[in-house]
Amino acid sequence: MMPIAQMVRGVLWVHFQGRTFIYEDPAEKNFSRGQSSGTKSGDLVSPMPGKIIKVLKSLGDPVNVGDVVLVMEAMKMEYSLKSEVTGEVTMIKCQVGDQVALGKTLVQVKEKAGA
Amino acid sequence: MKKFKRIAIANRGEVAVRIIHACDEMGIETVLLHSEADVQTRAYRMATKKVCIGPASTAESYLNIPANVNGALAGGADAVHPGFGFLSENADFAEACEKAGLIFIGPSPKATRTLGDKVSCKEIAKKLGLPLVPGYEGENQSVAVLLQEAEKIGFPVIVKAAAGGGGRGMKVLKSAGEARELIESAQREAHSAFGSPKVFLEKYLDHAKHIEFQIFGDASGKVVHLQDRECSVQRRHQKIIEEALSPSLSIEQRRVMGESAVRLAEQVGYRGAGTVEFLLQDGKYYLLEVNTRLQVEHTVTEMVMGVDLVKAQILTAQGEPIFSDRQLVAPRGHSIECRIYAENPYQGGVPSTGLLGRVQWPEGPGRRFEYGFEDGDVITSFYDSMIAKVIVWDESRVRTIQKMKQVLRDSVVFGVHTNIPYLMEILSHPEFVQGTMTTKFIENHFSEPLRIPDLTADELQFAEASWRQLKPQTVTAGEESILSPWTSYWRGI
Numbered sequence: 001m002m003p004i005a006q007m008v009r010g011v012l013w014v015h016f017q018g019r020t021f022i023y024e025d026p027a028e029k030n031f032s033r034g035q036s037s038g039t040k041s042g043d044l045v046s047p048m049p050g051k052i053i054k055v056l057k058s059l060g061d062p063v064n065v066g067d068v069v070l071v072m073e074a075m076k077m078e079y080s081l082k083s084e085v086t087g088e089v090t091m092i093k094c095q096v097g098d099q100v101a102l103g104k105t106l107v108q109v110k111e112k113a114g115a
Numbered sequence: 116m117k118k119f120k121r122i123a124i125a126n127r128g129e130v131a132v133r134i135i136h137a138c139d140e141m142g143i144e145t146v147l148l149h150s151e152a153d154v155q156t157r158a159y160r161m162a163t164k165k166v167c168i169g170p171a172s173t174a175e176s177y178l179n180i181p182a183n184v185n186g187a188l189a190g191g192a193d194a195v196h197p198g199f200g201f202l203s204e205n206a207d208f209a210e211a212c213e214k215a216g217l218i219f220i221g222p223s224p225k226a227t228r229t230l231g232d233k234v235s236c237k238e239i240a241k242k243l244g245l246p247l248v249p250g251y252e253g254e255n256q257s258v259a260v261l262l263q264e265a266e267k268i269g270f271p272v273i274v275k276a277a278a279g280g281g282g283r284g285m286k287v288l289k290s291a292g293e294a295r296e297l298i299e300s301a302q303r304e305a306h307s308a309f310g311s312p313k314v315f316l317e318k319y320l321d322h323a324k325h326i327e328f329q330i331f332g333d334a335s336g337k338v339v340h341l342q343d344r345e346c347s348v349q350r351r352h353q354k355i356i357e358e359a360l361s362p363s364l365s366i367e368q369r370r371v372m373g374e375s376a377v378r379l380a381e382q383v384g385y386r387g388a389g390t391v392e393f394l395l396q397d398g399k400y401y402l403l404e405v406n407t408r409l410q411v412e413h414t415v416t417e418m419v420m421g422v423d424l425v426k427a428q429i430l431t432a433q434g435e436p437i438f439s440d441r442q443l444v445a446p447r448g449h450s451i452e453c454r455i456y457a458e459n460p461y462q463g464g465v466p467s468t469g470l471l472g473r474v475q476w477p478e479g480p481g482r483r484f485e486y487g488f489e490d491g492d493v494i495t496s497f498y499d500s501m502i503a504k505v506i507v508w509d510e511s512r513v514r515t516i517q518k519m520k521q522v523l524r525d526s527v528v529f530g531v532h533t534n535i536p537y538l539m540e541i542l543s544h545p546e547f548v549q550g551t552m553t554t555k556f557i558e559n560h561f562s563e564p565l566r567i568p569d570l571t572a573d574e575l576q577f578a579e580a581s582w583r584q585l586k587p588q589t590v591t592a593g594e595e596s597i598l599s600p601w602t603s604y605w606r607g608i
Contacts, residue, residue, distance in 0.1 A: 001477075001525050005581035008472035008530040012582050016574045018524030020535070023578040047465040049496045053303065071300065075457075075466045075500040076173070076283055076308050077351070078300055102468075 042085045042109035050074030052098045052106070061089045063109050070094075070106055085111040117433055119143050119194045122220070123187035124162070125208075126198030127177065128487035129503060130409075131158035134196050137425040146190030148183050150176035152497055157487050166190045171497045177201040178310055180208050184215045194218040194432055196425075200499065203408040204231045204278065205310070220432040222332070222407050226383040230405040233277050233315060239382050240402045245375050248394065248401045250317035252277075261298050264316055266291060271319040274298050276305030283308040285352040287319050322553045323396035325349065325403075326361050328376035329416045331427060332385040335436035340373045340391075341420045342446050344412055348541060350464070350557045355534070356541060357412035358451045359419045362512055362550030363395065372400055379405065387431050388413065388424050394554075411454070411504070414483065418450035418508040448508055449515040453523065453538045455486075455503040457494045460537040463564040466500045469493065472529030481508040482522055494531050502533070512550065516542055536565055 003016040012023040054071035057063060063083045070081040091108040094100055121144040124131050131147060135158060138145045147162035152171035159165055166186040169176035176182065178201060187195050195212050197203035197220070206224035213219060221227070230236045234252040241247060250272075251264035265272045265288055274297065276284030284305030286297040298314070306312040329341040345361035346354045364372070376391035379402075390410045392403040413424045421444050427437050458464045471492050476484040486503035488494060494502060507522055509515040520542050523535050544560060546552045570578070 003577050004473065004475075004527060005577070005585065006472045006529050007585045007587065009470055010587050012578065012585060013472055013529035014574070014578050014581060015527045015529070016577055019568070019574070020527065020529070020533075021570065021574065021578070023582055047462060049468055050466070068296070073304075073307065074468075074496040075498060076304075077353075077466075077500075078304055079465065 042083075042087060042090075042111050043105045044069055044081050044083065044107040044109070046072065046100045046102060046104045046106055047079070047081075048072070048074045049102050050079070050100065052094050052096055052100060053078060055092065055094070055096060055107075057089045057092075057107070059089055059092055063087055063089060069109070072100075081106070083109050085109055087111040117193075117218075119218070119429065119433060121146060121163070121190070121192045121194075122429070123148055123166075123183075123190055123192035123195045123217070124158070124198065125177070125183045125187070125195055125202055126200070127153050127156065127158060127498065128501070129485045130198040130200075130411075130487075131156075132161060132487050133485055134198060134425055135161045137423065137429060141426060141429060143429070146187065146192045148186040148190070150497075152495055155492050157489055157492070164190050171495070173201070173497070174307075174310075180205070180211050183208065184211050184217065187212070187217055188215055192217060194220055194429075196220040196428070197408065199406075199408050199411055200308075204406065206231070218432050220387070220428050222383075222385055222387045222389065226385050227407045229383050230379070230385070230389070231278070231407040233275070233404050236379075236405050237402070240379060243375075243378055243382065245379065245402045246400060248317045248320065248403070250315060252315040256302075256313055258295055258298050258302075261314070261316065262291070262294055265294055265298075268316060268318050270294075271321065273317050273319040274301045274314050275317065276301065276309055276311070277313040277315050278305065278309040278311045284314065320394050320396045320401070320554075322555055323394035323401075324361070324363050324552075325354075325392065325554050326364065326372070326395050326400070327390050327392040327403075327410075328373055329410070329413065329420075329424075330376050330380045330385065330389045330391055331424070331438065332380060332387060332389075332431075333427070333437040333439060334386070334431050334434045335439040336384065336386075337436070337439045338377050338380045338385055339438045339443060340376050341416050341422060341424075341443070343369060343372070344415055346412060347552045347554050348547065348556055349554050350561075354412065354454065355456075355557070356451065356453050356538065356547075357415055358449065358512070358515070359415035360446055360449070368395070368398075368400065375400075375402070388428050396553075411501070412452050414485065414504065414506045415450040415452050418483070418506060419446040419448055420444065421447065448510050449512045450506060450508045451515050451519050452504055452506045453519060453542075454501050454534075455505060455526075455528070455538075456500045456534045457502045457531040458500055458534055459532040460534050460565045461532075461567045464534065464537075466496060467494070467532040468496050470530050473527055474529070475527040476503075476505070477522055477525035479522070481518060483507070502528075502531070513548075516548065537561070540565065 123146040144163040168182040168186040202208040206227040209219040302312040332338040346357040348356040483506040
């Protein structure tokens with residue numbers, strides 16, 4: 001099959017020998033197949049557009065690695081957002097019932113030094 | 116016997132298209148009952164008439180019984196096909212249709228209540244002496260009682276929506292510590308997806324195969340089974356790949372399980388299409404549940420059995436016998452279905468939404484594509500992420516797998532990520548190839564997101580060349596265009 005490329009909303013989509021990938025401005029991002037940055041962060045970012053179903057932590061609460069902080073719903077399934085760091089909740093930018101966009105920072109956890 | 120003039124479709128996406136195809140071929144008009152968010156979809160473009168029944172939210176549209184009944188009446192329909200999911204297993208909806216003078220294409224409300232409710236279904240099965248998984252199906256739904264019962268059964272325990280299916284409202288409780296949170300989550304999902312928060316508990320079988328029998332009761336009262344399907348490849352209890360027949364059953368197991376399925380259906384005078392699901396572990400089978408509707412994976416049965424289940428449903432609702440005067444054929448060849456989900460396999464399957472660019476399915480012998488969206492349609496976060504199904508048929512299982520892999524390689528979906536790379540990995544896995552996979556297959560072998568493969572030199576070269584030609588020009592950013600593969604700098608590779 002011949003390769004195909006198409007711009008969809010500013011992103012280049014490519015199908016080449018049985019594989020599909022997206023290609024963004026080489027000057028900035030190079031290619032990606034939709035990965036997130038690999039670094040651990042205290043920011044809990046919405047991985048998809050969806051609705052906030054539950055916020056399990058309050059401002060100032062201690063949080064351990066792996067604790068469920070938020071529950072979101074999209075496409076009729078629930079997804080738990082877990083903290084990647086141990087620390088304390090320093091900001092909550094959403095509430096139950098909010099419809100949030102992809103990539104929005106929802107909760108910030110400040111990492112405890114030495115944790 | 117009454118021939119329908121117009122059928123209302125209380126559903127969306129690829130199943131709505133599937134029903135429209137059957138109706139078109141039978142000379143029956145269609146009325147699509149759709150939400151505000153589903154105007155730019157393939158089913159909308161295909162239906163004879165359309166009636167908007169409410170906003171995007173499923174509670175206000177696809178799960179809203181009065182809105183669907185009124186929509187069907189306004190559209191001049193004489194019957195309603197509920198598809199699968201949404202109101203397809205809701206006996207109240209079937210009753211509301213009948214009250215309004217509409218024929219509900221499906222089993223009677225009574226059959227749906229007795230077999231569709233997992234609790235009463237188990238009671239009937241018990242009377243028939245069918246093997247059941249130990250569990251709790253009591254009326255008391257307080258989290259405290261459910262926790263207590265889970266302890267009694269012994270972890271791991273699975274919590275499931277009583278009215279449910281499709282993996283929603285279903286969670287595995289591995290220990291008491293996480294049980295409360297998961298039970299509450301299951302109750303919320305059950306409520307949101309099926310309109311009832313009722314759940315029940317079962318001992319979780321951890322290396323079982325999922326095997327189900329297609330049953331059909333025709334208008335003469337005769338109940339038959341149309342062989343089995345295996346759907347062991349599941350993630351979060353959502354099926355991903357299904358096939359017919361199961362590569363795992365002995366002739367004797369097939370006979371005994373098939374007979375059990377038919378006996379169960381006969382108890383309620385079952386009419387129409389249904390599925391009796393079993394778990395098979397260490398050579399023993401257990402009744403799981405009955406789905407009183409058409410199944411997503413009905414296609415693989417159609418491919419090997421030479422039947423059209425949607426037409427059979429419609430004919431049955433019209434009062435025409437189908438199987439009473441017909442010798443059922445033996446299964447022929449093998450068929451596999453892959454569900455195409457709009458999700459990112461490199462991020463653990465998070466949903467992917469947005470504007471669809473080019474969508475291209477590679478037609479060919481023994482290939483079938485069921486899809487609800489085309490170029491320029493938008494995939495939203497309001498509904499299920501299944502955007503298409505790819506079904507193939509071939510002479511043997513090995514050839515069917517080979518064909519599926521080639522078809523997926525040549526399938527193009529731009530604009531949203533899909534699980535195609537993930538499906539390719541599964542189809543190549545030795546356990547799948549041997550047919551020994553269990554419902555733990557995904558958890559055991561694919562629990563981590565797929566690793567992002569590096570771009571090859573050829574891929575990079577093509578992408579860069581395409582980028583140079585197609586990159587957004589300041590003002591016209593986002594404008595779509597297709598790069599011809601015949602452009603000068605690509606020719607010859």
